[in-house]
Amino acid sequence: MSKLQSLAVKSPLPDEEPRLPAFDLTQYGITVADIRRNLSPAELYIEAIRDDAKCDISDTGALIAFSGEKTGRSPKDKRVVEHPDSKDDVWWGSVNLPIDEETFDVNRERAIDYLNTRRKLYVVDAFAGCDENYRAKIRVICTRPYHALFMHNMLIRPTRQELHDFGTPNVVIYNAGEFPANRRTKGMSSKTSVDLSLERREFIILGTEYAGEMKKGVFTMMNYYGPKRGILSMHCSATADKKTGRSSLLFGLSGTGKTTLSADPHRLLIGDDEHCWTDHGIFNIEGGCYAKAIDLTSEAEPEIFQALRFGAVLENVVFDPHTHHVDFHDTSITQNTRGAYPIEFIRNAKIPCVAGHPTDVIFLTCDAFGVLPPVSKLTPDQAMYHFISGYTAKVAGTEMGVTEPQATFSPCFGGPFLVWRPLKYAELLATKMRQHKANAWLVNTGWSGGAYGVGARMKLKLTRSIINAIHSGDLAQAATVRDPFFGFEVPTSCHGVPAEILVPRNTWSDKEGYDATARKLATLFRDNFVKYADGASAEVCAAGPMGK
Numbered sequence: 001m002s003k004l005q006s007l008a009v010k011s012p013l014p015d016e017e018p019r020l021p022a023f024d025l026t027q028y029g030i031t032v033a034d035i036r037r038n039l040s041p042a043e044l045y046i047e048a049i050r051d052d053a054k055c056d057i058s059d060t061g062a063l064i065a066f067s068g069e070k071t072g073r074s075p076k077d078k079r080v081v082e083h084p085d086s087k088d089d090v091w092w093g094s095v096n097l098p099i100d101e102e103t104f105d106v107n108r109e110r111a112i113d114y115l116n117t118r119r120k121l122y123v124v125d126a127f128a129g130c131d132e133n134y135r136a137k138i139r140v141i142c143t144r145p146y147h148a149l150f151m152h153n154m155l156i157r158p159t160r161q162e163l164h165d166f167g168t169p170n171v172v173i174y175n176a177g178e179f180p181a182n183r184r185t186k187g188m189s190s191k192t193s194v195d196l197s198l199e200r201r202e203f204i205i206l207g208t209e210y211a212g213e214m215k216k217g218v219f220t221m222m223n224y225y226g227p228k229r230g231i232l233s234m235h236c237s238a239t240a241d242k243k244t245g246r247s248s249l250l251f252g253l254s255g256t257g258k259t260t261l262s263a264d265p266h267r268l269l270i271g272d273d274e275h276c277w278t279d280h281g282i283f284n285i286e287g288g289c290y291a292k293a294i295d296l297t298s299e300a301e302p303e304i305f306q307a308l309r310f311g312a313v314l315e316n317v318v319f320d321p322h323t324h325h326v327d328f329h330d331t332s333i334t335q336n337t338r339g340a341y342p343i344e345f346i347r348n349a350k351i352p353c354v355a356g357h358p359t360d361v362i363f364l365t366c367d368a369f370g371v372l373p374p375v376s377k378l379t380p381d382q383a384m385y386h387f388i389s390g391y392t393a394k395v396a397g398t399e400m401g402v403t404e405p406q407a408t409f410s411p412c413f414g415g416p417f418l419v420w421r422p423l424k425y426a427e428l429l430a431t432k433m434r435q436h437k438a439n440a441w442l443v444n445t446g447w448s449g450g451a452y453g454v455g456a457r458m459k460l461k462l463t464r465s466i467i468n469a470i471h472s473g474d475l476a477q478a479a480t481v482r483d484p485f486f487g488f489e490v491p492t493s494c495h496g497v498p499a500e501i502l503v504p505r506n507t508w509s510d511k512e513g514y515d516a517t518a519r520k521l522a523t524l525f526r527d528n529f530v531k532y533a534d535g536a537s538a539e540v541c542a543a544g545p546m547g548k
């Protein structure tokens, strides 16, 4: 060994650090001899940059990775095994497409056959659930070092002792995403299939390398086993008050601001996307954050910007071939560029990510119609109505002349990840909110001053002021007016926000246009809610938008 090499080799492990036992995957029928279990970020960087043509390093040290053809989740290809033990629990339909056990076995074997063709495999053994009383042991088996680093960041990283004692995992993810499903396999409609067996607690990925699929797979599993034990799993971010330790939840569909608004220097960060609410308070399911990187700037989002450094994964971003400087405005690969980093990369993260019962439950919506007020206070029944509705709007594609916003209703602000019927989660939320006297708010992070094309997206600074006023307790004291279309109370003053924008009709130059658009949105809400009318109480049904 040369002088330089001997200098580079670290000293032996201290006595208290146990040596890890020999490890293989033969129990799964995986015979690959070279299994790289829980490599460090530095080791995974070496593997990724040496072996994976679709990986690179940014000038801030983040690992840049391309996920290939799929740059977002494939919700139409997610399937759940129809099994006698869970059949009656599952909300079957477009969210949970049924497959039989036989088809699951075919896809499982296909994934394992593919994994067996690899020279080496990566394993990440880690936890989901920051509260030790509720945590699940997750095993990820994958072929790309980037996927291993992603899950190292997103799950809760075990200590060496915990890894030594890991034992049998509760959930196993087989990520064979580089290899397609066979279209001739029963029930396959594309080359992608993401298959979940609740009974075997296994998750098979074929035909997509989008890393978010693994993260949301774990969440889907929690969304089944949580409520089964009376634990409410939620698609929300969470922060906590530095003094009281009480938390606040931000629910919302993709792009409404969960991650952005949870990176809040005034508060402790508990998590940016997936939480559970138990009798003891809340906990983060994950150990990392997965932030949208589109148009990211250090001025508007300093906490997230600085987290995209060594150890972070930057997915599908475009960078300068010489300097490796990332251009966050370049969406030529996808609009859905993302950064994944361990939660402790955010300075005010609370470790472990647990906090007290919520004082406030905030529903974020990005209303591209520009109709909903920047903030509204909800009664408990209105809160249930809006939770079950799960409204946001998308701005339609960039085809010529198409500027009409599209309303999206996704129950519990997380329809694609639900396993039980939406009302199961809604009832749990109503009970817990009542028990802990949490206030409910609807915050529009979308358009103001007119619909998409006329008005503009709410300034992030103003939304942050609204969130601050909710957390300080000021907004609960503010005078309100009743919204004539939606029936909720709208605060007429809020520190840091011009009063004239708080009532959206004031900001539209075309008042009749406002009324017509508000009426139209109210109708969309009512039409959507029809399917829940049987299950929801009369009070909740009546808490939606008023009249015709």
Ligand code: ATP
Pocket (backbone or CB within 6 Å): 252, 253, 254, 255, 256, 257, 258, 259, 260, 261, 272, 273, 290, 291, 292, 294, 445, 446, 457, 458, 459, 460, 461, 463
């Ligand atoms: P996902 O579930 O996909 O992770 P998310 O709810 O976490 O979605 P964010 O990642 O927070 O969504 O994305 C919100 C995006 O909208 C960010 O790019 C943010 O910069 C931008 N934005 C613009 N205006 C606002 C606003 N007023 N409030 C919140 N976000 C805003």
Ligand code: MN
Pocket (backbone or CB within 6 Å): 258, 259, 260, 272, 273, 290, 291, 292
């Ligand atoms: Mn997010």
